[in-house]
Amino acid sequence: MREALIAEGITKIYGEGAGAVTAVDRVSFAIQPGEFVALVGPSGSGKTTMLAIAAGLLSPSFGKITIAGQDLQAMSERKRTRFRGSSIGFSFQANNLVPYLNVQENVELMLRLNHKLDRKGRQRAIELLTRLGLGERLRSYPGQLSGGQQQRVAIARALIHEPSVVLADEPTASLDTSRANQVVATFAELIHEQKRAGIMVTHDLRMCKYVDRVVQMMDGKVSQILTERQAIDALANLYVTIDEGRQAV
């Protein structure tokens, strides 16, 4: 199957000369449609910078990002903006939603941007939101929702326009454990079902149990890639084990 996203030798260097900092160092990976990948690592490891480059929000110093067969660097700024709107779905850590649009309008925004808002589109938005447990909150404004609900609206927005790639930056940052599990579980389910290529940046290793692959970064480089289910679950359970250990003491 053709890859939805290919990152080849991505390098990002800030500054020049002796003060230059390499934030991302020769990172390469490819993601298939229907595959959900977690990008993990400590702060400063370069995972968010890598996400920004994969999203076409930041240009790499070297390397190439290809999404759905299209080279992001070959596009003009204007075309790249339009491409983000049509082929990439986003969920951010904060300031995800437009405060003056209600839940349904926030999701429909992506269809509106692509001039694809019709009756069928509206219907899909409602169905998707209902699926995410927000069927009763279609007319609510973001300010009236809990953090978990807002994050679910963002997930609906990231998927509604049927993008090739879905990117999520710390989707569980402001959620408690049970809500975090719920949000990421649904997210993974939809990515698999709708055959999107998903990347989630997270510092919460417990969330790895929902992904198919874990790319671990350290000092700008890929330090480890886990593809075996067992290995991933072991990583995800690391904290659980520690937590249980704490409780036992």
Place this chain on the structure above:
Amino acid sequence: MPVFLAIKEISYSKGRFLLIALIVALITTLVLFIAALAEGLGSGNREYIQKLNGELIAIQEKVDLSVAASQIGRSKMSEIRRIKGVSDVGQVGFAAGTIIFADGRKSLDIALVGVEPGHPGEPEVQTGRPLGRDRSSEAIVDANVVTQGKVKLGDTITIKVIQGTDEELYDLKVIGISDGRKYQLRPGSIFVPYLEWDKIRPQATQNIGQGELVSNIIAIKLDDPSDWKNIANTIQANVSKIQVVDRKTAYEAFPGYSQQQSTLDTQRYFTFFISVLVIGGFFQIQTLQKVAQVGMLKAVGASNFTVVIASLTQIITINALGVLFGTLGTLALARAIPPNVPVVFVGQSVLTAIVSLLMIGPVGGLVSVWVLLKVEPLTALGLAQ
């Protein structure tokens, strides 16, 4: 898309946007009142000269166009009349008088204007008839005398003038009513035949003309009004000791006229400037508060065009709404203003004010546009370059 976002945000934050529209409305009211005051004071000063049925005005030479100081003898008028291109001439004299009322009402200050019946200087009557003979105790009153003095056609009014040190009273019959013809801010004007005027005017300067009938100005009507520049030069070249100017030059030389207008203009420009800052500042602060949100919108694929047009649509809409409120409010207020207050809500100045006020939105929004263009989509990820 941008208009959708703009309208959604306005309806979501109604209170805030209404508040800024109200500020614009108040500024509009202020600007319109200043414009109306400029119009009212200006027209109260120049109205008679502006509406004069003669294209040129002859004033005595070397008096710096001071109508009050100007003295022109009747012989000059005859000389002017003989010049080719001059259709008709008329002597016009100005004096101050007061209408007093027998029933104890407050007296009304007026400009007492002497005009030659049937010649330039005499206003057209709207009701009644024009002045008949050169020497008769009759008068045309202007519309202001009617509204402020409750004078009617056919009434006999009593004029009080100071002659030397004595108060003299003259009775005049109102035979015609003209439109508003204010002169140098006197609340009203009355027009009497020149010979009659010469008799009842304040007489301190009686003997200057040495027997010759003297007036302040001579109103000159031309065969071809468009040729006024050439004829003015011809008259000046052929008739000694006079200066010939058009009406505008004449009233702009009135004592304090230009200064008054420029003071009011300065106020108006400052108010405009302040409103641009207020509107621009408000929307800029609002835009700065939205940087994260705008970054998110750009990240998910909204173009610069979308965010800029959304913002400008808001500013222009709110500003236009404020101007509309302010204009309606001012119109309502204007109806409640007593007629003796010199504010006039007609004329080009009010229209110009409204158009300029509508421009405040787009001009004030330019700073916001600049801010919006600088927002990087990268801020959505908490990163900045």
